Amino acid sequence: MAKRLGTILCYIFSLTVGLGIAQEIEPLEADALIQFQNQSTVEDRFTYFFATVNRYNSHSAYDWLDTVDRFTKNSEKAKDSLAIKKYQLIQSQIFFDIGDYEKSVSLSTKLYSNKHKLDLNFKEKLLDLLDANYSRLQLYDKQVEIRKQKRELGLTNNISFYDIYSSLGLHRQAMRDYIMENQKTVADNDFYGLAQYHNSIGNYLLLDKSTSTALTNFSKAKGYIEVFQNDMSSVKTESEIIQGNLLKGIIDGNIGKCYVQMNQFDKAIPYLETSISTIEENNIGRSSSEANENVLALAESHLRMDRLKVAKDYLDIDLELTKASQIVKKNKLYAAYYDRMGDFKNQALYLQKNVRIQDSLEVNESSIKRQQIAAIIAQENLEDSRRMNNQMKLEMAQNRSEMEAMDERTNLVFISLIFTLLGFAGLVFAYLKSIKNQRLIAEQKHIIENSLIEKDSLLKEIHHRVKNNLQMVSSLLSLQTKNTRSKAAIEALEEGKSRVKAMALIHQKLYQNDDLSVIEMQGYIESLVNSVQSVFKKGGHSINITIDAEGVELDIDRAIPFGLILNELVSNSFKYAFPEDKEDGRIYIHLRKNGDQGFFEYTDNGIGLQEDSEERASSSMGIRLMNRLVNQLQSTLNIDKSTEGVRFWFNFK
Incomplete structure (x- = not known):
């Protein structure tokens, strides 16, 4: 238009x-749709969408629907019910913006059927959208019900009916x-x-x-x-x-x-x-x-x-x-135009359209309006009566309280004197006892703090020594490599050394952290990849590596098997995926954790797996090792072959 x-x-x-x-x-x-897609979480996208007034500046509402539908399907695959609800509310708002109020109401009503699972901010946006939809559809009795629910939730202190x-x-x-x-x-x-x-x-x-x-x-x-x-x-x-x-x-x-x-x-x-x-x-x-x-x-x-x-x-x-009134007006103007042009056939056609519309409105509209007005007035009277009753109950309760207070006041004066003396004695006793308790608490707190500091120091020292011991093992493997002529033995020793380094890096990160219970995975993965890359860069590889694990932390029981799995995957990519020094080689590492659930994905765009790779993979030590390590994470390793490269992924607890 x-x-x-x-x-x-x-x-x-x-x-x-x-x-x-x-x-x-x-x-x-700036392009609002691209900014929406670039938000890192569903919550950020939800907030950005409803805060952006002119969101259809560069892309139509239908482009937005396609994009939100894609995010919704991804959330369904991930079984993220909260994300699905947020994307569906965005879809409902877009349908409202383009004038498809029935679709908007259908989606919003379905969402509100599970209102007990929604937070207050979500409910407020949902009820506002339903209110606007019912207004456009002229369903004013339903609009009154929505406003009543908004007040019950504390979203508004007073319901106004002047617009209705x-x-x-x-x-x-x-x-x-x-x-x-x-x-x-x-x-x-x-x-x-x-x-x-x-x-x-x-x-x-x-x-x-x-x-x-x-x-x-x-x-x-x-x-x-x-x-x-x-x-x-x-x-x-x-x-x-x-x-x-x-x-x-x-x-x-x-x-x-x-x-x-x-x-x-x-x-x-x-x-x-x-x-x-x-x-x-x-x-x-x-x-x-x-x-x-x-x-x-x-x-x-x-x-x-x-x-x-x-x-x-x-x-x-x-x-x-x-609106029916707008359609009737447009038909009237068409009829007037064709009358001026002398085209009485078309004039009659548009006049007949209006007759049909007005007949339909006369049959239904007056009775519906009377019902809706009655519903609104009844609602107002009910609310007025309720407020009056509540006010009367409150006044009666206040009067009763005042009378009871007057009766009790005399007795309370005498009793209060006795209790004042007792209370004063109790306060003196409690004060003396509290001084003694505070001294004991201060001494115990000092002992506990010293114990915690000593425990942290010991744990850091243990992790440091474990890292040094693993470094020594790595050095022994390096010496053994120099004294070995067998190519297969050298490769096996190098693989072993790489695995030892992956474990040593875990302990190094632990004793460098203030929190000894978890490891920040973005920095660990970067260090591990740099360690592997430093070995294979000597062979001329130039590979672009993307790591997406910001904000993810794992404990040592999960970090060690995860580090060994990643070490195997990165080493295999450098050794086998890019045999001809591919200039546009890419590796993508994705790690996400949502509560107790985690998701790991590793892809490269190398030559992929060969036809007989499954048989060889089952006998490969690296694949067998990864399968066992994934089992430790209570999951199963999945391998997807594509036209370009390979994808490894698994969910873990």
Whole structure:
């Protein structure tokens, strides 16, 4: 719609010189979809998505759906139920943004069926989305239920119904309730809030056909939003700037619609065109009911001014109309256009469409509205009664407490004197005893601290000595290698030496750490890979190695078998995967830990496994060793052959 609408606007500007308002198009923000994909965790992606106002700046909502669907499937494979829920809420929000409210409600309702498993922040976003969906679908009784649940969760202290009243046609009552609730809450220096306040009042008046009063409020709102935008004393975030631009676009559109109601079409057109342009620039990729209404108002203005071709161009725009009133208005304008053109067949066709729509609305809408109004009023009465009963109970309880307190006060004075003396004696005794206990505690604490320091020193010394002993074993293997002529024996000794170094490196990391119970795996893997790489670089290998294990820590019982497995894999890649000194050789090492569960993946893009590699692998000492080590981690080694390279992976506890 945005591209086609832009073409129509350019055409209109060329026909009506001086009516259009030129606007400089600011460069778009960085690609939001790429930034979303680059977030490291699902929580970061979830927070980034809902904090980004103009997220469809470079990619459409359908591109976002494809990307989120991919993340969802990956989470399903990993059986990460929390990640699945977060991605599904993002999908529901995207469906809402593009105007597919039924899909959005279906996803959101399914998520809320497991509300006992959701945290408060997640519930708040989910209930807000359901509230907005039911408003667009005109299911106001369901909207009331959602707001009731929000209050029960403590997400809002007071439930307001003025917007629902307005949707049901009670615009004056809605305006009175809105003013009563919001007039005192907007600060004098909150220019954005004041603009929003006067725009809302103007909306209710415009819907109530009080056009001149509505225009006065919209003019005030426009003044406040311009002050907000030009206020250099406070730094605004990108989100606040976009929200300010959107509100200004909506206010311009409302002023234009006022002029249309007053039949001042030459004044209405510039405001409507500016409004559409502003909304489209700051609401990229989202369905906008305000923009749709402004397009129809523009079509009506040009039609009433006998600019039939321009009016037809606006009517032909493929708008995503969700309200029956908008569809009826568009059909009326088409009928009026074909009447002006003398095409009475098409005129009759569009009039018949409206007759069918209005017949359907007359049958269902009035009874549904009555039911929904009754439900809202009943809800309000129920809440008022509940509050009154609670207040009466509270007052009665207070009176009863005061009477009981007066009866007990006399007795308490006498008793309190006795207990004061006893208490004073007890305090003296307790004070003397506490001094003695504090001395004992201080002495015991000093002994414990010294013991812990001594224990840490001993553990570090043990790990240091184990590392030195393993280093000595490695040196003995090196001496043995120099005295051996058999190539097979030399390779076996070198492999043994590499494995010993992998274990020695574990103990070295332990005695260098402040925490002797765990090893930080990112640094350990880097050291291990550098150790292996230093040996094989002599052969001319130039391989790019990527390590992704940031923040993962393992205890020594899991770190030693893991280090030996990784040593085997890296050594095999250097020895066999790149026989021709491949320039673009790549190795990828991925280690993640989520609670008690871990996942390890190792890939290279070398020559891969040969046809008979499975038979040889079963007899290979390296593969047999890795299988046993993986068994120690209570898992099974998986090997995937691909068109380029090989992939080893396993889950562990």
